[in-house]
Amino acid sequence: MASETSQQPSTAQSTDPIHIQCQGPIQFLSGNQILLEQNVVVKTTKEQMDCQRLRVLLTERQEVRGMAADGQVILSSQGSTATGNQLHWYSKQQAALLIGNPVLLKTDEFTLKAPMAWYDIKAQRFSTRGQSILLETQPKALKKEGNK
Numbered sequence: 001m002a003s004e005t006s007q008q009p010s011t012a013q014s015t016d017p018i019h020i021q022c023q024g025p026i027q028f029l030s031g032n033q034i035l036l037e038q039n040v041v042v043k044t045t046k047e048q049m050d051c052q053r054l055r056v057l058l059t060e061r062q063e064v065r066g067m068a069a070d071g072q073v074i075l076s077s078q079g080s081t082a083t084g085n086q087l088h089w090y091s092k093q094q095a096a097l098l099i100g101n102p103v104l105l106k107t108d109e110f111t112l113k114a115p116m117a118w119y120d121i122k123a124q125r126f127s128t129r130g131q132s133i134l135l136e137t138q139p140k141a142l143k144k145e146g147n148k
Contacts, residue, residue, distance in 0.1 A: 018064060019043045020054070032058040040069070046124055047077040049087065065091045073098065078124050080107045082117055094121040103128070111136045 024038025034056040042049040052071025059065045067089040075082045075098060084100030096119040105112040105126050112135050114128040 016044045016046065020056070022054070032060065032062070034058070042067070042069075047075065047121070049076075050074045051087070063091075073100075075119060077119070077126075080105060080126060082106075082119065082126055084117070095119065096121065102132070102134075107138075109138055111138070 022036040022040040027035040040054045051069035057066040069087040084098040084103040089096040102113040
């Protein structure tokens with residue numbers, strides 16, 4: 001049985017609604033927290049995140065102030081897909097931190113492997129820094145015989 005909830009973020013942060021659904025239980029915990037489990041999908045008009053477990057942190061006014069996801073986290077935006085073990089989303093900073101072993105960031109042009117990656121929600125851009133980063137470019141599609 002799928003469960004669904006929808007949350008409107010603070011208008012000072014964004015007007016993009018957040019839609020969350022899961023196939024498992026939804027638990028309302030103390031401290032303005034909601035725990036969703038089993039095939040959790042979080043959607044906005046610009047991004048989608050899939051995971052197995054999501055903890056949503058709410059303000060006193062019941063607005064989303066943060067989220068923590070774990071279990072096969074996949075974040076998709078603008079043709080890029082990042083996978084990792086955990087994701088921490090921060091409403092005030094409009095950013096998410098994806099942690100993995102490694103984080104894999106895939107586009108049509110390259111695959112990047114790194115211990116962590118930041119996602120800037122406003123700019124819709126991934127970034128990383130530090131050591132142990134591997135960048136593999138994808139081979140360009142071969143030209144058709146008639147297009148030489």
